[in-house]
Amino acid sequence: MNIVFDFGGVVFRWHPPSFLARLWPHRVADAAQGALVAAQFFENYGGDWGAFDQGLIDADTVIQRIALRTGWPAAEVAQVVAAVPDELQLQVDTAALIAELKQAGHRLFYLSNMPEPYADHLERAHPLQQWFESGVFSGRVKHSKPRAEIFQIASERFGLAPETCVFLDDHPANIEAAKTLGWQALLFTTAGQARLDLVQLMR
Structure with a gap:
């Protein structure tokens, strides 16, 4: 085959709800809340993150776009983006x-x-x-x-x-x-x- x-x-x-619960305990109390935050952050792999997935924008650009869209500090968004390799x-x-x-x-x-x-x-x-x-x-x-x-x-x-x-x-x-x-x-x-x-x- x-x-x-x-x-x-x-x-x-790769389980974004638990990933964010571990990384952002000040924003995410548990995996259930993590699912809601993950939906905002990753947009179901469309939007900003989808463009990053497709190689249409770089890491700095996706960080700035997510921060602008959500109001989360760019430094915290950058923390998530930087932590993904260790999560995998x-x-x-x-x-x-x-x-x-x-x-x-x-x-x-x-x-x-x-x-x-x-x-x-x-x-x-x-x-x-x-x-x-x-x-x-x-x-x-x-x-x-x-x-x-x-x-x-x-x-x-x-x-x-x-x-x-x-x-x-x-x-x-x-x-x-x-x-x-x-x-x-x-x-x-x-x-x-x-x-x-x-x-x-x-x-």
Whole structure:
């Protein structure tokens, strides 16, 4: 199988409500309140953050835009932006799944909404080229999920027809977009569930 992994929330830890609760205890009392603050900060990965994801603006610009839009001090917004790389910790269970799939002979790729500075960090911190044959970061191709363009770019880069790819992502909108374009796609919740879903798909 040709299996394509999302990164944030799948291969690497990414849960903005708890992230902000830890980082901004003076603003966020718990993960429930963190969800509300995260919706303001990241705008569901549209708006300012979406432009950052797509490599259309840099970190300084996204900081200034979020501060202007929300009224939060730019220094506090900058704290969040700077803390993201440390938040993207490898998910041990998913790493084990990747190793299993690779050992079994499956071809592995990635397709991630990721601003360029964070993509650079992940490449420095982890042996992505050993784990995956190829991959696409949104910040480098100027398109992001769930738009059709990034799926088309990925298909072309991987040299694979969409229907031969199985996409794992934790966002329903990205799963639906992939399916609409002819990809096989599975909503990721845990590595254990993904393993079961993949086994079922292989039957």
